[in-house]
Amino acid sequence: MDINIHHTFLPHSDPDASLAFYRDTLGFEARNDVGYGGMRWITVGSADGTGPSVVLYPPTADPGITEDEGRTIAEMMAKGTFASIILSTADLDGTFARLQDGDTEIVQEPMDQPYGVRDCALRDPAGNMVRIQESS
Numbered sequence: 001m002d003i004n005i006h007h008t009f010l011p012h013s014d015p016d017a018s019l020a021f022y023r024d025t026l027g028f029e030a031r032n033d034v035g036y037g038g039m040r041w042i043t044v045g046s047a048d049g050t051g052p053s054v055v056l057y058p059p060t061a062d063p064g065i066t067e068d069e070g071r072t073i074a075e076m077m078a079k080g081t082f083a084s085i086i087l088s089t090a091d092l093d094g095t096f097a098r099l100q101d102g103d104t105e106i107v108q109e110p111m112d113q114p115y116g117v118r119d120c121a122l123r124d125p126a127g128n129m130v131r132i133q134e135s136s
Helices: 015-025 067-079 092-100
Strands: 006-010 031-037 039-045 052-058 085-091 103-113 117-124 129-134
Touching: 015 031, 015 039, 067 129, 085 092, 092 103, 092 117, 092 129
Parallel strands: 006 052, 085 129
Antiparallel strands: 031 039, 039 052, 103 117, 117 129
């Protein structure tokens, strides 16, 4: 079988802030920006056009989500426990230094993890946990 990851989804609470973070702070390109019913789905991906894309989506867009579930999702997003993504870079320390120059919410400085990777952690504007690992 030849199966690859094409898209993955992360919720957003503010489409403009999320787009600015993934495009301007992390350097992704905006590949698509679709509005419907007062909501926006924004697709971002690596600037070189390769690899999978991340769709930043309104978390309560599914009509099956109740108001109570929507509140729970919003609470979990605010705590950073609803969704996460792991990215990679060849220069973790350089990337981290650039992230510190902005208003990025840092959760963990670069460190060697006991499970064999070196990484750092931050949160995007929606509260999603973003871990960046040093690639070998």
